[in-house]
Amino acid sequence: MVQLAHRIRIYPSPEAEVYLRRSCGIARFAWNWALAQWQTKYAQGERGMSGFSLVKEFNALKGREFPWTAEVSKWAPQKAIQNLGDAFGRFFKKTSRYPRFKKKGKSRDSFYVAAEHLKVSGRYLKLPKLTQPIKMAQALRFDGDLRSVVISRDSCGDWFASFSVVLPDSYVYPHLCKTQATVGVDVGISSLVTLSTGEKIENPRALRSRERKIRRLSKALARKQRGSKRREKARLALARVHRKVTRIRRDATHRVTSRLVRSFRVIGIEDLNVRGMMRNHRIARSLGDAAFRELRRQLEYKAPLAGSNVAVAARFYPSSKLCSACGAKRETLSLNVRVWECPCGAVHDRDENAAHNLDSVAQRYWETINARGEGVRPPTEARKGQGRRRPSVKRESSIKLSNGSLL
Numbered sequence: 001m002v003q004l005a006h007r008i009r010i011y012p013s014p015e016a017e018v019y020l021r022r023s024c025g026i027a028r029f030a031w032n033w034a035l036a037q038w039q040t041k042y043a044q045g046e047r048g049m050s051g052f053s054l055v056k057e058f059n060a061l062k063g064r065e066f067p068w069t070a071e072v073s074k075w076a077p078q079k080a081i082q083n084l085g086d087a088f089g090r091f092f093k094k095t096s097r098y099p100r101f102k103k104k105g106k107s108r109d110s111f112y113v114a115a116e117h118l119k120v121s122g123r124y125l126k127l128p129k130l131t132q133p134i135k136m137a138q139a140l141r142f143d144g145d146l147r148s149v150v151i152s153r154d155s156c157g158d159w160f161a162s163f164s165v166v167l168p169d170s171y172v173y174p175h176l177c178k179t180q181a182t183v184g185v186d187v188g189i190s191s192l193v194t195l196s197t198g199e200k201i202e203n204p205r206a207l208r209s210r211e212r213k214i215r216r217l218s219k220a221l222a223r224k225q226r227g228s229k230r231r232e233k234a235r236l237a238l239a240r241v242h243r244k245v246t247r248i249r250r251d252a253t254h255r256v257t258s259r260l261v262r263s264f265r266v267i268g269i270e271d272l273n274v275r276g277m278m279r280n281h282r283i284a285r286s287l288g289d290a291a292f293r294e295l296r297r298q299l300e301y302k303a304p305l306a307g308s309n310v311a312v313a314a315r316f317y318p319s320s321k322l323c324s325a326c327g328a329k330r331e332t333l334s335l336n337v338r339v340w341e342c343p344c345g346a347v348h349d350r351d352e353n354a355a356h357n358l359d360s361v362a363q364r365y366w367e368t369i370n371a372r373g374e375g376v377r378p379p380t381e382a383r384k385g386q387g388r389r390r391p392s393v394k395r396e397s398s399i400k401l402s403n404g405s406l407l
């Protein structure tokens with residue numbers, strides 16, 4: 001089964017907006033209450049707490065101590081407490097920070113409603129305990145099993161509904177990839193992606209192009225008195241610019257990834273350590289503006305829907321240092337070197353050379369899934385034979401198959 005989300009803007013009436021704000025407030029209250037309970041119990045030596053145990057405790061108390069929570073859907077506070085349990089699970093696994101208390105106006109306003117308590121009819125959404133339906137900007141795009149919806153408000157005050165839909169395995173994109181072509185994709189800062197076909201797609205640089213405006217609006221916001229109407233007006237103006245930056249970046253990424261998965265059967269990319277690269281303060285802003293991690297995430301979830309595959313080269317695969325003509329490896333190659341010459345006489349553009357090497361990774365992956373079936377790791381003899389034919393690539397790289405194994 002394939003689970004996708006469809007985010008749609010909604011236009012609530014004044015009555016509906018009061019209901020939505022109240023639901024977000026109750027969800028925020030439930031989170032803070034559960035976090036305080038967790039900290040108190042933990043200080044007293046109690047262990048083994050979970051989001052579900054706190055939900056039971058909250059349900060036992062809400063009728064007597066929090067009767068006003070019954071004004072909205074029961075899922076708003078319950079899911080907030082369950083999300084807190086998941087947050088603690090990630091914290092104990094050391095994949096996220098310790099959960100914090102949420103503050104009105106500082107945290108993102110949102111709440112959850114399960115599918116059995118809502119109704120979607122065309123461009124209208126009916127929520128529980130709300131008399132009138134809410135108009136949506138468009139109808140739900142996916143025709144599948146509706147699981148839930150998350151209602152949220154962005155920093156500019158606009159409301160959105162994110163629907164979670166489970167689709168059958170037979171679901172594919174309208175434009176299914178029918179070619180057998182492979183491509184190598186090298187991501188960069190000046191060019192968002194460089195393809196092994198020689199094409200370069202420019203980076204829109206959404207943040208860089210609006211830095212002066214953001215700086216001016218930030219200074220104007222800092223001069224305003226806290227709590228005043230003019231400060232709120234300045235905050236909204238700054239938030240709209242940041243939202244514009246986000247939308248431009250997201251649109252560019254979606255266009256590139258959708259085109260790639262519909263045009264090529266196998267896409268070769270690098271396993272970049274984006275978090276480590278962001279520690280370099282000289283290029284961190286440009287890296288964030290290019291959104292490398294988001295581009296890979298979109299490729300990995302769109303490829304199966306379009307009948308394509310993504311071949312991920314190993315973390316330390318020297319795609320830029322390997323000569324795509326003879327396979328020789330250059331020992332050092334600084335970032336400011338954009339064109340270099342190999343002793344064999346080949347002159348390489350750094351990005352195009354990396355894309356050609358990643359295309360070789362994609363071709364090897366395609367040969368593997370054609371010979372033994374997709375997701376099947378070849379035997380040791382086959383891997384050794386392939387290594388003897390291409391010793392320079394064999395020593396330096398691996399290909400990550402769809403089942404997680406390495407070639």
